[in-house]
Amino acid sequence: MFFVFLFRMKLPxxxxVDDEQHIADVVIYMLKEHGFNVAHAANGDAGLQCFKDIQPTLVLLDLNLPGLPGLELFGEIKKIRPETPVIMLTCRGEEADRVLGLEMGADDYISKPFSARELVARVKGVLRRARITQAAATLLKYGPLECDVxxxxxxxxxxxxxxxHFEFEVMKTLLKSPGRAFSRDALIRAVYEEGHPVNDRAIDACIKRIRRKFMAIRSELDPIATLYGIGYKLNPALENDPS
Known part of the structure; x- marks a missing residue:
């Protein structure tokens, strides 16, 4: 089970992901005070599901988790969305895991016990570096598809x-994670602002319009694959299409 606090898509x-509730309560409070939305998962399995559902801007990941271990969860996060920054929360005696996490691509770490002020400063610093990196990556390519963000x-x-606008946002979302399958709900969260009147049928209709527009250029090209019972992803057949 995971919990979402202060849900507004416009904010980071x-x-x-931390199983120590007393620490989580303080972290959630401080992050909300500094203008962040926060979702909390108390074990690795819930953390993975929450990550897939909400596509967070940044992950604070405790390494010592019940269920799916922290390092395994980190690996899954990087498979799904490698651009997502991750800050590892470690105990002082977990140096080997901390080093391994940094070698695997973690963006930063902070040792427990930590001050809330230090944690917020680390989060802001990592997000600032991530924005600079992402600003440089404004051209997304996948086979014959090219998105100039x-x-x-x-x-x-x-x-x-x-x-x-919304058709562009759907395609941009798919192109950012070309190997990922998106549920309709995940696309709604990624594309539409909170409170916008939209449902699954609106996403399906949007996908149909996108297909028609691409196939008007190349009749044999369907840019989006339907995964029945799951949702949508970019058509894998396009990856090796150079034209």
Whole structure:
């Protein structure tokens, strides 16, 4: 089970995975005080499901977790969305795990016990570095598809595809994680603001419109694969299509 606090998609969303409730309560309070949304999972399995569901901006990950171990959860996070920053929460005696985590690609670590002020400063620092890195990566490519994030344009085989704002956001979300399967709910969370009247049928209709527009350029090209009972992902057949 996981809990979400102060849900607004416009603010940075932090996922805290820690089984020590007294620590989690303090961290959640301090992060909310500094303008962050927070989701909390108390074990590794719930943390993985929460990560898949909400696509957080940053993860605070305790290494000593019940259920799925912290390092294994870290590996799963990096498989799903490698660009997501992760700060590891460790005990003083976990140096070997901490070193391994940093070697695996963790962005920072903080040892328990820590001050709330230090934690918030670390979170802000990692997010600042991540924004600089992500700003440089404004061109997303997958086979014949190319998304210029800064210019807000998507091309298919070099030709611009005229998309609405929400159609563009759906394609951008899929292109950012080309190997990931998105549920309809996950796409709604990623694309639409809280309170926007939208349901599963609206996502399905949006996908149909996107397909028509791409297939008007290349009749044989379906950019999105439907995973029945799950949702959608980019069509894997496009990965090796150079045209």
């Amino acid at each position: 969303f932090i996922l805290l 800064s210019a807000v344009v998507i091309r298919c085989s070099g030709q611009p595809v005229l998309l609405t």
